[in-house]
Each structure stands twice: as C-alpha cells, then as structure tokens.
Amino acid sequence: MxxxxxxxxxxxxxxxxxxxxxxxxxxxxxxxxxxxxxxxxxxxxxxxxxxxxxxxxxxxxxxxxxxxxxxxxxxxxxxxxxxxxxxxxxxxxxxxxxxxxxxxxxxxxxxxxxxxxxxxxxxxxxxxxxxxVSKKLFHPVDKTVKNELQKQLNIPSNKFVILGVGQIQERKGVFDFIKLAQQFPELHFIWVGGFSFGRITDGYDQLKKIVKNPPHNLQFTGIVERNKMGDYYDAVDLFFLPSFNELFPMSILEAASCGLPILLRDLSLYQAIIKDDYLAGKDIQQLGERISELSQNSQLLNEYRFKAAQIAKAYSxxxxxxxxxxxxxxxxxxxxx
Missing domain, CATH: 3.40.50.2000 (Glycogen Phosphorylase B;)
Structure with a gap:
C-alpha cells in the first residue's frame, strides 16, 4: 500500500x-x-x-x-x-x-x-x-443516547438539526448550505469539517469570514477526529450534502450507516450507486423545499431512514x-x- x-x-x-x-x-x-x-x-x-x-x-x-x-x-x-x-x-x-x-x-x-x-x-x-464503512464506528443509537450526545456537543435538543460533512470549499456547496441556514432560522445547521488544504482552498477568503461569524443557527465545528464523527451523525436528524461534484463521498455511507435520512444535490452520478434511496434537489430552491418537507413530516423522515438502512446494508x-x-x-x- x-x-x-x-x-x-x-x-x-x-x-x-x-x-x-x-x-x-x-x-x-x-x-x-x-x-x-x-x-x-x-x-x-x-x-x-x-x-x-x-x-x-x-x-x-x-x-x-x-x-x-x-x-x-x-x-x-x-x-x-x-x-x-x-x-x-x-x-x-x-x-x-x-x-x-x-x-x-x-x-x-x-x-x-x-x-x-x-x-x-x-x-x-x-x-x-x-x-x-465499518459498523463499529458508525451505527444508529437510541433516543437516550442521542439526547446525551446533543448535550455533549452543544446541539439544541428542541430543534430539527441538519448536518453537512466535508472540507469547507466551494465544490462542497458550502455557500448554499449557509444560505439555507439563513433561510430556515428555526432549524439548526452544523457543518463538520475544515480547511484541510488551507489558503489554496477554493473560496477560502470569503468562506473563512463566514466561518468566523456564522448565522446564529449555523455551527462550524472544524475538523473532527474520525473516531468522534459517529457522535455527530447520531446527534442530528438529517444528513445534507449540497456538493456540485463528487465520486462516492464517505460521508454518505457514514450517515447511512447511522440511519440518517439523506438529502443531496441532484447529481446523475448518485443514481449509479444509491438509486432512489435518498432525496434530492437540483438547486437551492428545491433543496429548501426538501428541507421544509422533511422537517415537518415525520412519516417522510422515517421512510428515508429505512432507505438509508438499505444503503448501509448494500455497502457494508x-x-x-x-x-x-x-x-x-x-x-x-x-x-x-
């Protein structure tokens, strides 16, 4: 190797x-x-x-x-x-x-x-x-454990919580993630990840300013050690990755292995690997509509929790x-x- x-x-x-x-x-x-x-x-x-x-x-x-x-x-x-x-x-x-x-x-x-x-x-x-991904690191937890993780990570337990994961860069759709946090002030957004490549990151200067002074309902954690990543997946309600270009993000599999419903930008490459087991939006308007639906419809949320489990099983x-x-x-x- x-x-x-x-x-x-x-x-x-x-x-x-x-x-x-x-x-x-x-x-x-x-x-x-x-x-x-x-x-x-x-x-x-x-x-x-x-x-x-x-x-x-x-x-x-x-x-x-x-x-x-x-x-x-x-x-x-x-x-x-x-x-x-x-x-x-x-x-x-x-x-x-x-x-x-x-x-x-x-x-x-x-x-x-x-x-x-x-x-x-x-x-x-x-x-x-x-x-x-391995189930040893990424697996679902019950409500009691979820509440405890939220306390440890300073995540509000009385709000619908949306998680994004990846390097902070333009390709990952972080600007849209920020805009949607501003659009839904009643929800809580978390982005786990940082500037892994420093100043050569595309959009670094503008993104750095927002990370230092984010909207009140948006939390940037910085880079989190891999053995602690499962805690974040297990403490939230929805995984949302608005990337413009990907191959097969590990974060999707990690979220699925933890039983999280998955919302993605509508990219054709996802159809080749996870078919219809996720929700998608082609632009910021559609992504916002999906967030609104999922945050208000527990039945839809549960449906995509089940579909996430199917993804996890296929890629175990x-x-x-x-x-x-x-x-x-x-x-x-x-x-x-």
Whole structure:
C-alpha cells in the first residue's frame, strides 16, 4: 500500500484508505501480507494517492502489479483547490499520467469508467469496487443516547438539526448550505469539517469570514477526529450534502450507516450507486423545499431512514470484503503470468 492520505485530516481519501486497511487486517491477515509505504519487492503495489515519489517508484523493478485508486479526476477538483496557471494544467496532466502508469485502476463509482476512457484508459483496465464503512464506528443509537450526545456537543435538543460533512470549499456547496441556514432560522445547521488544504482552498477568503461569524443557527465545528464523527451523525436528524461534484463521498455511507435520512444535490452520478434511496434537489430552491418537507413530516423522515438502512446494508464491510480479496488474488495471478 502506498498512501499519504492520512497526513491531511478531514478528507474522504484518508477515510477510505483507513477503512480498507482495517478491513484487510480484520478479515485477511492470514492470507495477505500488507506493508505501507515500503519500497521492497511486492506482488501488488496499490497506490492510493498520486504523490510524485510514488509515481517515480512505478519505474523501479519489483513493483509487481500496479494498482491505482481513482479518488478524483481533474474535473472533480474544480471548486476544490485554487490552482493558478500553468500549474493547474501541469497538475491535471500529471494526474492522468499517473493513472495511465497503472496496470489496473479501481473506481468507487461506475460512472467514472467512461470518463477515464476519454483520457485513453480502456474500460478493461478499470474495476469498480465501491466505498464502505465499518459498523463499529458508525451505527444508529437510541433516543437516550442521542439526547446525551446533543448535550455533549452543544446541539439544541428542541430543534430539527441538519448536518453537512466535508472540507469547507466551494465544490462542497458550502455557500448554499449557509444560505439555507439563513433561510430556515428555526432549524439548526452544523457543518463538520475544515480547511484541510488551507489558503489554496477554493473560496477560502470569503468562506473563512463566514466561518468566523456564522448565522446564529449555523455551527462550524472544524475538523473532527474520525473516531468522534459517529457522535455527530447520531446527534442530528438529517444528513445534507449540497456538493456540485463528487465520486462516492464517505460521508454518505457514514450517515447511512447511522440511519440518517439523506438529502443531496441532484447529481446523475448518485443514481449509479444509491438509486432512489435518498432525496434530492437540483438547486437551492428545491433543496429548501426538501428541507421544509422533511422537517415537518415525520412519516417522510422515517421512510428515508429505512432507505438509508438499505444503503448501509448494500455497502457494508461484510459485502465488500470478499470483493477486495477476489480482486487482489486476480491481480496477483496476472502478475505471475
């Protein structure tokens, strides 16, 4: 395994990497010998991040079958990082060059297979394996525990509470999240996450001002350690992610695993992975209408709690463990041919 994802806190790539390492160690420690950021000989080298030193290592002997994890494409970085020319173009070319160096790519959303094909990477070299989360960290709690968590986290227990999770950046739709908090002063909004990449975050200056002085009913927590994230999901009523571009956010799976109804911006890529098990709005007006409906209709809320449970079941650790083992065995056999 090659990754620097955990060096920067509060990003989904790190969460996905941590979950996968945990799954392999729990289920297959007697089958797979795993090392991290070790350049010794291997049957498989699985690259989770696109670090230059990792790219250079692909030219060294002994790397075995080279696997690349596709957590983003150039177009999905728009609205995330503020890169100036010519560095932006150079970086985007570098990312695709990195992916082309791989013998096989893994995507977390099948909608990215044709997009990679446009960059000259044939579908035969791409495998779809979705994200997942562990029930040990993310699971529903009863009303008593929820009330206790609300006290600990200073969350009002007499209001309908809406949670957003992710880096604070334009792509995540944080400006719309803020506008909707202003539109619904009777509800309470929480955004868990921070500026993981500091000043190069797109929209940093404007967002930083709002974070310092938010609306009275909007709470910015900053970056929260992963082992504490479940407390926030379990202390609220609705998960809401207004992102403009995503692959397969870990936060959706975390929320679903905690039994939270899910509201998302209407993006076609979600249909490929969670179909009709969530509510959506195409713009801020529709998203506001959905919030109004959910906050006033307990029956609708319960319906989407049930659908969240279906998402969690489909993307559970148990369902994905065998898929990962089969994939690694297949890649190892191809390496020995």
């Amino acid at each position: 090659f990754s620097s994802a955990t060096k920067v806190k509060g990003q989904g790539v790190g969460s996905a990497y941590t979950e996968l390492i945990g799954l392999l160690q729990r289920h297959f420690s007697n089958v797979l010998e795993i090392s991290c950021n070790n350049y010794s000989r291997a049957d498989i080298s699985h690259y989770h991040t696109v670090d230059p030193q990792f790219y250079l290592s692909t030219f060294f002997p002994g790397r075995g079958r080279k696997i690349g994890y596709v957590h983003f494409l150039p177009e999905t970085l728009e609205g995330s990082l503020k890169l100036v020319q010519p560095f932006k173009t150079i970086f985007y070319h570098y990312v695709i060059s990195f992916y082309r160096r791989m013998d096989q790519l893994v995507v977390v959303n099948p909608s990215f297979i044709p997009k990679l094909a446009k960059y000259g990477i044939p579908a035969a070299r791409v495998t779809y394996i979705p994200n997942f 650790e148990e369902n994905l463990a065998g898929q990962w083992l089969d994939f690694y065995i297949q890649q190892s056999r191809l390496n020995k041919k």
